[in-house]
Amino acid sequence: MNPQAHQAAAAHASAVHLTEVDGIPTLFAYASGPVRAGLVFRVGVADETLARAGVTHLVEHLALHRQGLADYHFNGATKAAFTHFHVEGAEHEVAAYLQGVCASLADLPMDRLETEKEILRTEESRRENPQLPLWRYGAQGHGLVSYPEWGVRDLRPDDVRHWAHACFTQGNAVLWIAGERLPAGLSLKLPAGERRPMPAVTSALPTTPAYFSDGRGGVLLGSVVTDTGAARLYAGVLERELSRALRQEGGYSYTAATDYTSRRDGFALVTAFADALPAKQDAVLGGFVDVLAGLQAGRIAQTDLDAVRTRLDGTLTGPDVAARRLPGAAEDLLAGRPPRTLDDVRSELWAVTTGHLHAVAAESAATALMQVPAGHTADWAGYTAAPTNSRYAVTGRRFATVGGDGPALVVGDEGVSLTAERKDGTQEAATVLYRACAAVLNWPDGGRRLIGTDGIAVEVEPALYGVDAHTMAAVDAAVPPAAVVRLPPRQQPPDPTAHRSAPPERTQGQTQTPDRPAPVRRTGGQTAAVVVLGLFGGLFAFLALAVTVFGGSDPETSTGEWIALAGFLWGVTALLAWPAVRILRRTRRV
Secondary structure, eight states: OOHHHHHHHHHHHTOOEEEEETTEEEEEEEOOSSEEEEEEESOOGGGSOGGGTTHHHHHHHHHHHTTOSOSSEEEEEEOSSOEEEEEEEOHHHHHHHHHHHHHHHHSOOGGGHHHHHHHHHHHHHTOOOOSHHHHHHOSSGGGGGGSOOGGGGGOOHHHHHHHHHHHSSGGGEEEEEEESSOOTTOOOOOOOOOOOOOOOOOOOOSSSSEEEEESSSSEEEEEEEEOSHHHHHHHHHHHHHHIIIIIIISOOOSOEEEEEEEOSSSEEEEEEEEOOOGGGHHHHHHHHHHHHHHHHTTOOOHHHHHHHHHHHHHTTSSTTHHHHHHHHHHHHHHTTOOOOOHHHHHHHHHTOOHHHHHHHHHHHHHTOEEEEETTOOOGGGTOEEOOOSBSOOOOEEEEEOTTSOSOEEEEESSEEEEEEEOTTSOEEEEEEEGGGEEEEEEOTTSOEEEEETTSBEEEEOHHHHTOOHHHHHHHHHHSOGGGEEEOOOOSSOOOTTTOOOOOOOBOOSOOSOOOSOOOEEOOHHHHHHHHHHHHHHHHHHHHHHHHHHHGGGOTTSOHHHHHHHHHHHHHHHHHHHHHHHHHHHHEEOO
């Protein structure tokens, strides 16, 4: 093959072609080997409400059920704004899979509904929901990925059918295929429907950069930047700088990494993380902020840019690059973004300078949201504390905590508030207005948790605040019916004699109301006491065990004497262990 023909063949192999199958836009790229394909819909978690969270995921599971067990690989995925069905196999297997998915979407197997609900709950039990989206977006839109799929339990067959028929339509889908040709006889029958607009981007942050404190170790940062080649390179350079400062030079972190995720609406999320042991959290937080400050000041090495760019460009030059770009290209097409050729993407990358990265660093700093370890702040670095309570309380009937030690519940015509007095005499409050209520968790014992669209939650517990039945009925009548989430009985309802709660802050996906006091921080003196009591307790336990086992073999000691001695030693052990156990149960290590 002459050079010109070889170049033309290579260009054809790396190209993405737009065609159509049964009215569905179709992206095709030539690839050898097994056929790969995917059907992508413009619907995801961010299109749901908190009270119906999980309906898209449930449709995905039901649509795949009839596929059964197969020798080829297939799966589905529900993301924030898109749902994917993908497959890899022989040509006829891929065609059968895609046609089967479409047929199931048109007629979901509702006899499988309750079983798939249980499977989703099992899947959720081992999934750790991210917290940054909740704090940035609130309990709506893109923030819903931080919450459990509370809506699944109450969904009826008609609810699921309606969602499937409204969202999984011909006009809301894009097909992609990587193979030697389009599968013969491929026919995809989906109901007609309109393309859904991208989810609205909400905000729960009055100002940025902002931070919040979390019990996990390490530092996590998320920023929203314009989706460009420069932003992708910035994420890579940031990872190199964090790894160099926190692992190679400082030895503070094991993992220092970044991630770049396009939101497909013209913006992208840059996420950076560095882990830390408790003793190293101060050093990691300080080093993390120093790295960011250096990039924001323009201290960006050309060698770092070149290294990241070469690595990223390498992912765009392989023989399979066109096929690997297809799922993202399908999302772009659904989002209304113009298609880009591979040459366009590479040209943009090679045109980026350190000055462009400096501009991205400034944009990232302006939108940053940082999660710092518990007990730490970032206000010293120019970050504002993200709001954990509301700016005002509703007016209405006031209910004091049973026993008088705790916040007061206020039930008004507009909503509900929990109020408490700060040490300086001012009042703090957590408020959820009925008109801005994202969900109401409803337990059979009468407990309620109202969650506002800003992520603030208020617990309405009749037993804790002495709320009468008439007032509870008024609350139930005031909340939007579509926001109600009915949950099963709690294993241990709140105990009014034991529970004293501060005004709740942002709800972070909890599924149960706390039923005992949260542990307080353990002081240094308490830690020392536990160590000393543990050492002496262990010593006396060893002596007691020795006397119990071997004391009866001493001919000079009567049976009564060694029994008495053993009892004394075991008694001392118990006296030493009891206060240590109480300290451990009532406190937590920081």
